[in-house]
Amino acid sequence: MGLTPHALQKSLDLFYCLNSTTTIFSCSSERYSIHTHPRNTSSTLRASLASVVTIPDPSMANIKNLAPPQLSSSSPSNSSIVVSWHPVAHAVQYTLSICKLDSNTSMGVYNTSNTSLTFSGLDAGSLYVITCFAWDLEGRKGDSSNIKQATRPQTPASVSVSVVMNGSVAGLLVSWELDQEVYGPIEYNVMSDLSLICKTTSSSCTLSAVGCGEVHTIQVTASNEAGPSYPSSPASLALVESSEGNCTLTWKTVAHADSYMALIETAGSSVETCNTTSNNCTFHCPCGQTYLLSVLAFNHAGSSPQGQVLNYTTLVCCPEDVLVSAVSTDTLEISWKPSRGAVLYETRAAHSSEVILCNDTAPLCVLSDLSCDTAYSVVVIPCNDMSGSVSPFSLAPCMPNNLMLNPKNSSCVTVSWMANNRAANYTVSxxxxxxxxxxSTNESxxxxxxxxxGSTYEVSVEANSTAGQSLPSYSEFLETEPCCPVNLTVDQVTQAMTNVSWSHAKGARLFIATLTSSRGHARCHTQDSHCLMGCITCSTNYTVTMEAISHSGRRSNCTYQGFSSSPCCPSGVKLYSTTSNSLRVYWRSTGSNHSSIAEMVGRNSNYNCTAAPGDNSCDFGSVQCGDIYRIVVAPLTQEGSKVQFCPARLYSGNSMSNFIYRGKRSVD
Incomplete structure (x- = not known):
């Protein structure tokens, strides 16, 4: 029987192996042997049908190698990879091999005439290298190509769910075990049937926010470059704090179960049980407690294995004995008793759109930079009843500002300020x-x-109300007018000069003393407590005033008892001799109503005589001659004392008829 290679292709399932000397192939129930002879000889096909075919040596064919297959791959599951390619021209068969990355060991060689192949039984989340080449009808091997493909990751295992609180917002913390041997980055997608989603590359993720009494079916899927894994088994969570201090645990019923027993374990390891034939159980659950919850199903055959363990923490307890106190006009200190189950407290002081926050683990908080004269609502969170921890508190009034002083007189000043508080009383100091x-006043x-x-005052204003006392305003300083000297004395030194002296005056630095009359005035400026004033007119009544001036120029006008200058000294004094050893002294009349006294003082004897008011002469009797006499004529004051500063004249003579004036002559 003569066969050609072309005819064999149609009727045989032919396998070539160029490295062996004999290839066995079969066709129906008959077996054939092909022996390959050395190069440059022919190959003879021997078969039990006694048919011989002569086949040329493939190495002698002048045909180009087959092209490498163009591979594409995917991973439909976490244990399989599908490889496909476009047909290669002149190819009748393909050989594929697969090995795990970083492994030199092939996991198998596969031959196929199809254009796709599925590898099964692979490791999840692993990277594989797949190599493929084609064969033609003459047994020639084509060029190879390879492709890398990862399997999908393993389904997340040991998924657990617990309730967590972030402030006053509840969430579901979903966690699972990480597969440490997977290839490449893995992203986990957590989904709830109530449309909550979170993604992560770690071993846990939180779904928020969840409401009380909600039932969530949660699935976790792992994804890599090959695609997502199968989702995890659904985890049903249902625990409702049905009323204050009570919780209701619910579960899905199980086929063939007659009754259920709920195991309720607290953090203190005490276990409470609840037996029921329904799918829920209510138990007492105080605030701030953590529970481990599980359910066993029972029938006549016994109990089921322990199912899902639910870790649940009830809402933390409300802070008690909240105390709010003012540290200063813009700072509040809030303290309370520690709340069971609380790990962090948030304290808020709210007014209108202004909210000041404080977060701390300690049961104490200080809120500063608050607005004075403002009512705040102070809230301490966590709390399952917000209204129970609200404490209204008003801060002390604001500090008065724009302080102004307006002196009304020497001992009174009007103090005004800007009143910017709601209701406050003000105290001025x-x-x-x-x-x-x-x-004090409630006005401004x-x-x-x-x-x-003579004093300097520091003036300030404070506001006070039932909420407290404000800070004092900025100070203004007030200097009052200086004091007037209590005592002032005017002493006449000469007929035309006086000495004015006075006592200490508080607050005064400079003095202006003035003597004023209808005939003129005299004035002196000094920092001392006395001064001399000339140009005084005799027999004149003067008004005595003084102006005391402070350092800043404030003035006090002081008025004292009037001063009368001494009577005028007589002028034109002349001496005449009379009979019987007497001398008569004459002077020009002053026209005053004062008596006058004339004194003649010698070395050996003294003489005097007095003239009545209006008289202008008097006589010295029994005068001893031959002496020099000092003669003074002076008026007498109302008190009868002699004016001391009238001028004296000197006279001498050997006989009563020969008394000579020894001074200079004047025009008087």
Whole structure:
């Protein structure tokens, strides 16, 4: 029987192996042997049908190698890879091999005439290298190509769910075990049947926010570059805090179960059981407690294995004994008893759109930079009843500002300010060197009275209300008018000059003393407590005034008892001799109503005589001649004393008829 290679292709399932000397192939129930002879000889096909075919040596064919297959791959599951390719021209068969990355060991060689192949039984989340080449009808091997493909990751295992709180917001913490041997980055997708989703590359993820009494069916899927894994088994969570201090645990019923027993374990390891034939159980659950919950199903054959363990923490307890106190006009201190189950407290002080926050693990918080004269609502969170922890608190009034002083007189000043508080009383204080004055009002001004002269006062205002006392305003300083000297004395030194002296005056630095009359005035400026003034007119009544001036120029006008200058000294004094050893002294009449006295003082004897008011002469009797005499004529004051500063004249003579004036002559 003569066969050609072309005919064999149609009727035989032919396998070539160029490295062996004999290839066995079969066709129906008959077996054939092909022996390959050395190069440059022919190959003879021997078969039990006694048919011989001569086949040329493939190495002698002048045909190009087959092209490498163009591979594409995917991983439909976490244990399989599908490889496919387009047909290669002249190819009748394909050979594929697969090995795990970083492994030199092939996991198998596969031959196929199809254009796709599925590899099964692979490791999840692993990277594989797949190599493929084609064969033609003459047994020639084509060029190879390879492709890398990862299997999908393993389904997440040991999935657990627990309730967590972030402030006052509840969430579901979903966790699972990580597969440490997977290839490449893995992303986990957590999905709830109530449309909550979270993604992560770690071993846990939180779904938020969840409401009380919701039942969630949760699935976790792992994804890599090959695609997602199968989702995890659904985890049903249902625990409702049905009323204050009570919780209801629910579960899905199980086929063939007659009854159920709920195991309720607290953090203190005490276990409470609840037996029921329904799918729920209610138990007492105080605030701030953590429970491990599980359910066993029972029938006549016994109990089921322990199912899902639910880790649940009830809402933390409300803070108790909340105490709010003002540290200063813009700072509040809030303290309370520690709340069971709380790990973090949030304290808020709210007013209108202004909210000041404080987060701390300690049961104490200080809120600062608050607005004065403002009512705040202070809330301490966590709390399952917000209204129970709200504490209204008003801060002390704001500090008065724009303080102004308006002196009304020497001992009174009007103090005004800007009142920017809702309802407050104000106290004005004036602190001086030796005294203190206050006034109170609910308006924006107040009069301070009875201020001391010559003093400097520091003036400030404070606001106070039932909420407390404000900071004092910025101070203004007030200097009152200087004091007037208590005692002032005018002493006449000469007929035309006086000496004015006075006592100490508080607050005065400069003095201006003035003597004023209808005939003129005299004035002196000094920092001393005395001064001399000339141009005084005799027999004149003067008004005595003084101006005391402070360092800042404030002035006090002081008025004293009037001063009368001494009577005028007589002028034109002349001496005449009379009979009987007497001398008569004459002077020009002053026209005053004062008596006058004439004194003649010699070395050996003294003489005097008095003239009545209006008289202008008097006589010295029994005068001894031959002496030099000093003669003074002076008026007498109302008190009868002699004016001391009238001028004296000297006379001498050997006989009563020969007395000579020894001074210079004058025009008087």
């Amino acid at each position: 004036a602190n001086g060197d030796d005294d203190k004055h206050i006034c 001004s107040c009069d301070i009275t009875d201020l001391s002269c």
